C-alpha cells in the first residue's frame with residue numbers, strides 16, 4: 036500500500052490529488068472522518084463546528100476543514116498532508132486541499148499526537164463533561180492541572196501508555212493533565228507538547244474551559260479511549276454532586 040501511495044504522490048498535482056480522498060472503502064480515512072464526526076455530533080462532542088478528528092495512515096495525515104459543520108462533512112472536504120514534508124510548522128504543505136476552505140485550527144495539535152506519540156488517530160471534543168471536569172478542578176484551585184480517579188471499571192478502557200502493552204487496571208489511578216485555554220487553538224500546541232513530555236503515558240490532554248484531545252495507536256483505540264474518558268468524566272461530575280471522592284483507597 037505504501038509503494039502504491041508513493042507512486043500516486045509522484046503524480047502531478049493538477050487534479051489536486053483527489054485520488055487521495057476517493058475510495059469505496061468505508062475504512063479509508065477520507066470516508067471515516069466524516070462518518071465518525073457524524074456519530075460524535077450525536078454525543079455533543081463536535082457540535083457548532085467545534086472539535087474534530089484527524090487520522091494518520093503511514094505518512095499521510097487526513098484533516099477536516101476549519102469552521103465547518105463537522106457532522107455534515109464529505110470526503111471531498113478533507114485535507115491531506117504528508118508528515119515527512121512538513122519542515123516549517125508555521126507553513127504547512129498540503130497534498131490535497133478542498134477549494135475555498137481553510138484547514139482545521141487543530142492541525143498542529145493533531146500533528147503533535149502523530150509525531151510525538153506515533154498516534155494513528157486524534158480526536159478533539161468539546162464534550163461538556165470534559166469542560167465541567169476542568170471547571171471543577173479550577174474551583175479547587177486555579178493551579179490544579181491534573182484529573183485523577185481510581186477504582187472505576189471503565190479505567191480499564193485506557194491504555195497503560197506510550198510503547199506499553201495492555202490497559203490500566205481497575206485499581207490503577209488514571210491521570211489526565213489539564214492545560215490552560217488560549218484564544219487561538221494553534222497556540223495550545225506548546226502546552227499540549229509540554230503536557231505530553233511531563234506525562235509520557237497519557238493518551239489525552241484536557242483543555243480548561245474548552246474540551247479534550249485524545250489519541251490512540253489506531254482509530255479504534257482513539258475512539259474507544261475517548262468514549263471511556265467521556266464516561267469517566269460524566270461519572271466524575273455525578274460523583275462530585277453526591278459528595279463522593281474521585282480517589283479511594285479500596286484494594
Ligand SMILES: CSC[C@@H](O)[C@@H](O)C(=O)COP(=O)(O)O
Nearest residue numbers: 083085086087101102139140141
Ligand atoms: C466553536 S469554534 C471552535 C474552534 O475555535 C476550535 O476550538 C475547534 O475545536 C474547531 O476548530 P476548527 O478550525 O473548526 O477545526
Ligand SMILES: [Zn+2]
Nearest residue numbers: 085086159246
Ligand atoms: Zn476546540
